[in-house]
Amino acid sequence: MMRVYACITQQHDLWLVLLAGAVCGFGAWVSLNLARRAAAAVGRARRGWLAGAATATGGGVWATHFIAMLAFQTSLPTGYDVGLTVLSSLIAIGGAAVGIRHAIGGGRLAAPLGGAIAGAAATAMHFTGMAALQVPANLHYDPIYVAVALGLGVLLAGAGFTAALRIGSLKGLAAGAALLALGICGLHFTGMAGVTLIPDPLHDMSDQIMEPGLLAVAIAVTATVVMALGLAGAIVDQRLAARTAHEAARLRASEERFRQLADATTEGIVIHRDGVVLDVNRAMAELLGKPQAQFIGQSMLRFVVQNRRSDIERKLAQPTSERVELDLLHDDGTLVMVEAHGQDITHEGRPARVVAVRDIRERKRAEERIRHMAHHDLLTGLPNRSLFLDRLNGALASAGRARTGVAVLYLDLDRFKAVNDLLGHPAGDRLLQEMARRMLEAVPSHDTVARLSGDEFAVLHRIAQPGEALALADRLVKALGAPAELDGQRMVVGTSVGIALFPQDGSSAEALLQHADTALYRAKSEGRGTFRFFEAAMDERLQARRGLERDLRQALSDGALSVHYQPLEDCRTHRILGFEALVRWNHPERGMIPPSEFVPLAEESGLVMQLGEFVLRTACRDARNWPDPVKVAVNLSPIQFRHSDLPATILGILEEEGLPPHRLEIEVTEGVMIDDTERALAALTALKAAGVRIALDDFGTGYSSLSYLQKFTFDKLKIDRSFVQLMAENRESLSIIRTILALAKSLDIAVTAEGVETEEQRTLLKNESCNQLQGYLIGRPVPACELARFYEPA
DSSP states (O other), X not given: OOEEOTTSOEEEOHHHHHHHHHHHHHHHHHHHHHHXXXXXXXXXXXXXXXXXXXXXXXXXXXXXXXXXXXXXXXXXXXXXXXXXXXXXXXXXXXXXXXXXXXXXXXXXXXXXXXXXXXXXXXXXXXXXXXXXXXXXXXXXXXXXXXXXHHHHHHHHHHHHXXXXXHOOSHHHHHHHHHHHHHXXXXXXXXXXXXXXEEEOTTXXXXXXXXXXXXXXXXXXXHHHHHHHHXXXXXXXXXXXXXXXXXXXXXXXXXXXXXXXXXXXXXXXXXXXXXXXXEEEXXXXXXXXXXXXXGTTTOBGGGGXXXXXXXXXXXXXXXXXXXXXXXEEEOTTSOEEEEEEEEEEEEETTEEEEEEEEEEOHHHHHHHHHHHHHHHBXXXXXXXXXXXXXXXXXXXXXXXXXXXXXXXXXXXXXXSHHHHHHHHOHHHHHHHHHHHXXXXXXXXXXXXXXXXXXTTEEEEEEEESSHHHHHHHHHHHHHHHHSOEEETTEEEOOOEEXXXXXXXXXXXXXXXXXXXXXXXXXXXHHTTSSSEEEOOXXXXXXXXXHHHHHHHHHHHXXXXXXXXXXXXXXXXXXXXXXXXXXXXXXXXXTTEEEOHHHHHHHHHHHTOHHHHHHHHHHHHHHHHTTSOTTOEEEEEOOGGGGGSTTHHHHHHHHHXXXXXXXXXXXXEEOTHHHHHOHHHHHHHHHHHXXXXXXXXXXXXXXXSSXXXXXXXXXXXXXXXXXXXXXXXXXXHHHHHHHHHHHHHHHHTTOEEEEOOOOSHHXXXXXXXXXXXXXXXXTTOOOEEGGGGGGGSOOO
């Protein structure tokens, strides 16, 4: 068998090998039998027998080769080049025709030479078929095996033709068929043994590849139909030539062989004359659920569905062999979709037609499934974006003619990510299916609900007035806001809805969907769990935001951002302990843009990772030139903690820029914990273990700050500026600061007070034993080149 390198798994399907041998033996018997009849015939009959013998010989050799190829199974993906596969069949049939014609031409050496020609053609077919094999590997042939394969094919085929054509008995035919089959199988498996597969992932594979499964079905069906039709022609011709009782007996035997072969095929076979059925095989009877006898003498139109009878009747009158798809009537009244094609024959001395009928119901069901998958979401079964836009375009065309309205509702689930993070993606999938079910219940049946992507949905709603769209949006918000049971937990997700109306908000499907998305963005920014109609001003704001996002992306690419530093001092000694890194953006047209405007934009647009890395790298590079005790503090966004490789990224930057980890302080807010507590704790723990200090920023402003002190040992707490600014005149703010300082002291955690702007605030904080101060009183944020005045250069 074909040799491969040890890294490739391989095996041979024994049943396919046996099937190849059976097809080979049967094809050899039929081809030599037809060659005998061609030798005994003259004129047009001889040419007919010769064509049949060549077809049977070439078809049998071709089918044997490719069935045996399918029997060889390897771990490499395989396919077959369509052009070379077809070419190999033409070589087999054409070479067989030349060889048989020479073998029956007369002369002492005619039979062995004709057989040798057929064997050589079979060998050429084999190696053309091997060239059709498409695998990510290179094929190398052993010339010794190739020579042996050629010798086996030529010698045994010549011997087989000689035995069959010179010995007139059945034994001679059997011996010839055995030799011919042995030669074909010998050349194939010897040729296969001389092939070595060397894997090559860069191997250029053909664009026209036939899948092995489809090739297997095509081989079996083609071989069966070709031989069945060949035997049918032989029997019809034999019956015309029957003049004696001996010939009649032989004819009956041939008919029985044909009947057995026809009944063995999975395709239905019908012989008719002028639309009247003369004979059918067992498969045809089983296909329509009737006994074979009930077909004989009946009009073929009786078995065709009523609305196709005139079309089929017209085709019956034309000598065409095109394939036709039609519905036949089963005996129980159901429809059977089939594909039929036929060809003219002579039956009992008169012209007739044989039709092969194939059941294509399963193929049609598969095609329908594929069409459905191409236009529907696999998880929810809802239409996808492509089908939604198609239906929306149709609705807009109809609405334009009828002067009616259309509303597009764009929905986004509000807290869907929390479900995925808490319960996992399988639970998230079940939630999406539940939300889809609720939407279908809330939306009129004649409208369309589609899943666009992730947790985004759209509704096509036909309306007479805008109030109907408002009512539907309200129903959807309420329906999707109801609790859902998932894995024993009650989850409340909710949705926001944006609405765009035709024709006032747009005349095309794309414009309406875009404007509904703009309205959705407005609804989410105004509190979620609500709906908003599109307004032109929304689009202007959204376009401005998108322009700012584009400029920010360009600024990051061009290095147009900068980092300023605000000092932190020791409250007792007034010595500078470090600086907080603050990003700045001087826009070429708009001037200085505050971080409160572009940092949230970076978080929403996915630029925050690039922005955060820029600030961290710049801060580390600048800080390595400061005196050793002086630290640099860098803020991290909660979104950055969604990336599992964040600790490795931070530590890698420290190593690349040459800054010791103990001189870096990472500031986080409690939002880091809320987003994904476990992942955040794992990242913070890894950084702290490496020596990086961790500070909890804006302490006291959130809901769960105290609980996070139990889960992680922070190095520092930062009191929010809102408490510091009011501490002089507001006793509650001063009490909160005292409480925080007492808590931090008991936990041995340092405290930094932000927003210190007056001497009075500094004095109060010093009296309360605050550790560090930060604010305009200590120093405003300045570029790195202006920091020398705060410390002595290293």
